[in-house]
Amino acid sequence: MKYTKQNIQKKRQILSSEKIRRNSKISLFLFKYAFIISIALIVTGLGLGVGFVRGILKTTPQITKDSVHSKGYITTIYDNKGSTIKTLSNHDSNRIYTPLSSVPKNLQHAFIAIEDERYYSHNGIDLYGIIRATFLGIRNQSLSQGGSTITQQLIKNNVLGIQPEKTTMERLERKIKEQSLALELEKIASKQYILEEYLNAINLGEGTLGVQTASQKYFNKDVSELTLSECAVLASITKNPTRLNPVTHPENNASRRSLVLQNMLEQHYITKKEYREALSDDVYTRIQKNAAAAPAKKTTNSYFEDALILQVVKDLKKQLGYDETKAYNAIYSGGLKIYSTQDQQIQKIADSVTNDASNYPKATKIALSYSLSAKTVSGKDVVYSDHNLLDYMRKNNLGNQLIFTDEASAKTVVTKFKQYILSKGETITNESFQTTIQPQISMTIMNQSNGTVEALVGGRGNKTSDLSLNRATGTTRQPGSTFKILSAFLPALDKNHMTLATVYEDAPYNYIDTNRPVRNYYKGYKGYSTIREAITNSMNVVSAKTIADVTPKTSFEYLMNLGFSTLVSNETTSNGNVYTDITQSLSLGGLTYGVTNMELTSAYASIANGGTYQKPVLYTKVVDHNGNILLSNTQKGKRVMKESTAFLLTDAMKDVITKGTGKSAKLSSSMAVAGKSGTTSNSYDYWFSGYTPYHTASVWMGYDKNTNFASDNTHKKIWAKVMNEIIKTKQEQTTDFKKPADIVKAKVCKESGKLAIKEVCDHDPRGSRVITEYFEKGTVPTQTCDIHVAVEVCKTSDKLATKNCPANKKQRKIYIVRKKGSHGKTADTPYMLPKKYQSVFCKKH
Template sequence: MKYTKQNIEKQRKVLSSDKVRKNSSVSLFLFKYVFIVSIILIVAGLGLGVGFVRGILKTTPQITKNSVHSKGYITTIYDNKGQTIKTLSNHDSNRIYTPLSSIPKDLQHAFIAIEDERFYSHNGIDLYGIIRATFLGIRNQSLSQGGSTITQQLIKNNLLGIQPEKTMMERLERKIKEQSLALELEKIASKKYILEEYLNAINLGEGTLGVQTASQKYFNKDVSDLTLSECAVLAGITKNPTRLDPITHPESNASRRLLVLQNMLDQHYITKSQYREALRDDVYTRIQKNAAASTTKKNTNSYFEDALILQVVKDLKSKLGYDETKAYSAIYSGGLKIYSTQDTAIQNIADSITSNPANYPKATKVALTCSFTVRAASGETNTYTEHNLLHYMKTHKLGNSLVFQNASDAKETLAKYKHYIKDKGAMIIDETSQPTIQPQISLTIMNQSNGSVEALVGGRDLKTSDLSLNRATTSTRQPGSTFKILSAFLPALDKNHMTLGTVYDDAPYNYNDSNRPVHNYYKGYKGYSTIREAITQSMNIVAAKTISDVTPKTSFDYLTKLGFSTLVSNEFTSNGNVYTDITQSLALGGLTYGVTNMELTAAYASIANGGMYNKPVLYTKVVDQNGNVLLSNKPTKKRIMKSSTAFLLTDAMKDVIAKGTGKDAKLSSPMAVAGKTGTTSNNYDYWFSGYTPYHTASIWMGYDNNTNFNSENTHKKLWAKIMNQIIQTKSEKTKNFSKPSNIVKAKICKESGKLAIKGVCDHDPRGNCIITEYFEKGTVPKQTCDTHVAVEICKKTDKLANKKCPKSERIKKVYIVRKNGSHGKTADTKFLLPKKYQSNSCTMH
């Protein structure tokens, strides 16, 4: 355009025309309208946004320092030396809380470098990180590019919880809550507190929560001992604990570890030499070795651990008022420290010997238990057990016992039974079956000085489940002759002023309340016998006579004080029957329900402990996560018998092993040892309870379902093997049982229990009857023997010699005489003083 005067005037006229002015007014109106509407929309959008945010914040929980503290932690069980033997957790508690001071700086810096490099400078929200994450999200068409600070991750893990976010609105809502709470948390908590809680909360794969548990899992070491390379491995897991698992995906974790180390170098947390050294570390080979070793460890609780858990649950309920749920929750997620009494060395010995098949009879068999839920054609549902199986077996002539020669026979019979059920038109909708090796075993080993249970074996063969049948603590079995010591001879010596030299006649005898005869385990009778001999040779008749004199009620009271909880005073059944253990058969272990191994061991431990009873304990204390002692299990000694009684019983039970029924339990060392055998009359149960000056142990062997068998003295041999190895492993010095100062010796006649007469008692036709016996001071007999009588016989007339009979014609003979009040028929009748020598004297001289 040429800017001449003419052209300019022409353009001015055009611009000032009515048409142009009209179009300009319309354009200005439209612009104002659009601008105003835009402002209104922006303001409305801001209002809605503010309202939306306010609505979210109203549903956001209040935050405190405690609210972000992890609630579930691993409970650790320690042995009596303070070594970890077991950790307990549930799905949300596999963590061990560790203070930041015990977490190496390299590990702290590794997480900060890869997860939140401006952690120490931001106020809970990293704006630069958010902008960067948003940009990457737009570029990659994804809103999952991160940007969360460590503070936000802590809130997500411990306060808001990890929940699925299906829509963009849900993800936006979660981010707003996280950022709001992050700002609040940073106002009330220090960076140190936030980092400590975060490192104890994060999921690091393989079911581990927190850096301490992960360190033990992957490297088998405490977190404080981690190297820089190992720190980088753990920090690399967090982004994706499954895909970056260093055991299952070492290559992926290695790439992430390289990035962690590079970030640490770039952010000046490490030097180049540290960086190069960490890169050279063959860390994944170590991880694989640790993983291989951990798979060989059993996850199922041991019998000791099962019993320990139950005892802690019981005490939490009775002493602290916990209910069942709270007690178990405390154990499996409360981060408790349970200090057990288990001696790991002794437990390993017990497990090794009792699990070795070579230590058992060759004719090992299998018992079968089973349960079926069956739906009949009519729709009715019933449960069948092994009792139904046994009925089927008997009906179809497949056998009369649920004990099979081997597991294959058991499975074959079970399969036939299942076909039988199905052939009747029924459907099996659920089933469980368990073949169990037989005979079974139980063992308890205690430190008698304080009641600590050092080892438990609740059965042999593989243990496949927690809190299963524990034959040492929950199974009750008839104790047999082990009860003679506790029920008959203990109260006899302790209260009835009897002695080891007290004599009873081992002769035919019936129980007082019936015509039922008492039988010995051996054939025939041994005649006049001392209590020491009755203990050594396990004489049933002498024990029955002794408890009769003691009275069953006195015996029952002693047994109750000795901690037996399964005895029955009077029990009335629904059909009107009355059961009681206050009977004469108590002497031989004939009980309504039987006893547990652990309670029997504790009773014998009281004898070994000089008459002081300690209730068996499986832990010394339970400490909570903050170091407070919740439960304390200090020994509570209680005197049950005199120390002299304990010594006398111990000395007699030394003879049981030296020359009596327990010879198979003799030790290979000169260590002092005492004990008592026990076998039920039907050969269902075999026991040996004994002790050294250090440990008391009881072993039981039998079939779970009461089957007659011959143990071949296996239980005694096992007991000796275990005690021998304990003595050797623990380097225990040989010593004898301590003798109280009020124990004295005296020579007595073993046929009468009274002071021996020299020249008479030592001339018994069966041998010398003079023995040296221990007595409590004040109980030594004052009367001389009245069982033996010496007579002079005239050779010529075979009658009693008189004063006129020449000395050369006299013969001296010793006989026994019948005791006044003796029960039953004297066994040694051929040695009784003949009637012809009782009154008729020589008539020739």
């Protein structure tokens, strides 16, 4: 354009024209209003945005230091030496809390270098990281989830948890919450606290949570022992625990490990030398070796562990007021340390012996548990149980019990039963077929000095599920003759001032309360017998007579003090029947429900422990993951009998093994041992309870479903094998039981239990009846024998000799006299001598 005077004038005319002025006014008007509207929209948008953010913040939870603390941790069970025997966890608790002071600096720096390089300088939000993540998101055409700081990741894992993020709005809302809470957390917690919580919370693959669990999983070492290379491996996992798993995807992890080490070098956490050494480390070969050498994960608890868990649950509820759910959550995700009483050496011995098939009767069988679900023709659901199968078997002459020689035989019967169901037009919808080897066994081994259970066997065969049938703690069986010691003879000696020399007559006898005859396991009767003999030979009649004198009520009180929880004082069932164990049959173990193996063992342990009862415990203490003691099982014990009583019973039970019913339980060493066998009259249950100066143990053998069988003393032999191996393994020194100071000896006549008459009791026509017996001081008999009587007879007249009879014509005769109508106790008067010797004297001299 030429800027001449004429051109300029022309331009002025155009700009000053009416049309131009009118257009300019319209443009200005539109611009003003557009500007005003834009401002209004911006203000409105800001208001809505502020309102949106405020709405989100209102629903954002309050943040505290405790709220970011991980709630789920591995619970560890230790044995009595402090070695780990089992860990318990659920899907959200496979972590072991570790303080930051135990985490190597290299591991801390590795995570910071790859996850949040400005961690120590930002206030919870990394603006640079957000901007960078935003540009990357725009370039990749997605809303990036990057830019999260370690603080935000901790908030996401431990506070907000897993939330659905299907829409952009949901993802934006979560980001706002994360950033808000991150800012708040950084105000109340130190960087060290946040980092510690983060390192204990992160998912590091293979089901591990936190760096300690991951270190043990991949490297089989404590986190404090990790090398720089190993630290970089762990820091490489967290971005994608599946794809970067160093066991299954070592090449992916190796690539990211290089990036971690590069970042650490650039951020001056390591030197070039350390960087090169770490890169050259063949760490993945070690990881693969550790993975291959790792023992198979124990998914099923042992019987001991089952019983332990149940005892801890019970005590958490009773002592701390936990409900059932809280107690189990504490055990499986509370990071507890449970210090059990198990001795792994003893447990291994017990498991080995009780699972050895050669230790059982040759006619070992299996028991069947069966159920079947079906639909009838009309569509009705029906369920058939063991009882239905048994009824079918009886009606078709296929047997009268669900005990079979082998699994094939059981399947044959079940197949016929299923054919019968199908023949009725029913459709089978489900079936449960399970067999268990028989006979079964249970065993409890205790340290009697403190009540600790060192081994527990709840059955033999494969254990396939947790908290399953535990025959040592969860089932009751009739104790048979093992109960004679506890119910009859213990209170007799301890309270009724009887002695081992007290005599009862083993003769035909009926229970006082039921008038039923009492039968011995042997044929016939043995006549006058001491309590020692009754213990040695397991004499039923003498036991029943003893408890009659003690009274069942007193016996029941003693049993309660011995810790039995399954006895019944007075119970009325829904059908009106009344049951009680306060009966004379208590002497022979005739109980309403029976007893558990563990409680019977602890009762015998009280005798072995000199008369002091210790409650059977499976743990010594339970500690939470912060080191606070939740439960403690220290106990002083309770005296339940005199020390002298315990010794006298022990000495009598030594005879059970040397010459009585327990000879099959004799040990191979000279270790002192005492015990008592027990067999129910129907041959369903076989027991042996005994002890050495170190351990008390009880063995039960029988069929889960009551079945009579011949034990052939197998249970006693198993008891002896276990105890022999314990003595050998533990190198226990041969020793005898401690004798109290108030125990004395005296010679008595075994026929009367009273002081022996010299040259009378020892001149019994059947042989000497004089024995030396132990007594508690103050209980030695003061009366002389009134069973044996010596008379001087004139040989010429066969009448009582007089002073006139020549000395060479006199003869001394010994007679056994009895009290008329004797029901068991020794005779007083009158004597039953032949009439010619009662008052008729010789008249020939």
